[in-house]
Amino acid sequence: MGGHTLNKKERIIEAAIEVFRQQGIEKTKISDIVKVAGIAQGTFYLYFPSKLSLMPAIAEVMVAKTLEIVKDRVSENEPFPKRLDQLVDAIFEVNEEYHEIQALIYAGLASTEHLKNWETVYAPFYEWISDGLKQAIEDNVIRNSVNPERTARLVIGLVESAAEQIYLYDTDKEDEAIVQKKEVKEFLRHALSIK
DSSP states (O other), rough: TOOOOHHHHHHHOOOOOOHHHHHHHHHOOHHHHHHHSSSOHHHHHHOOOSSSHHHHHHHHHHHHHHHHHHHHSSSEEEEEEEEHHHHHHHHHHHHHHHHHHHHHHHHHHTTGGGGGGHHHHHHHHHHHHHHHHHOOOHSSHHHHTHHHHHHHHHHHHHHHHHHHHHHSSSSHHHHHHHHHHHHHHHHHHHHOOOO
């Protein structure tokens, strides 16, 4: 882990992600999570009242991971259309790698009252896309009638649900993913009127 030692709460979240990925939410017991986290069961309850209450925290970690991978894959000095393609590829990549977790988050958040936390969790990602769109408008490479904030949400919503359709139920879909990505990129090009 390098110099950064995780605090107990972070250890619980990381352990939960690991255990959920291996055995799914249903089969996971809190005792499984604390074993992996290396903490006492009582400590778990100091941070989270239940298994499902982990969901918003896990969603936050996943959005941060996604943004990290996206920033890593999307190169600053490429022209906008290329960066948009890299964004689509990155989001697909995350969904492929973490498809179980993504599925769990949707199930977990939908089954609790945490859906309203969605906005907050996604805020940094929305902002990053929105800034990119503002820049593209200034550079006159997309239509200037684009509303960056709203469109940022639409872009993420579109790409994530397109990726989920491929990976949520079946991971071995390489050809399917290629076709889907191509379609999404094409769709976004038209939607943004990329010049």
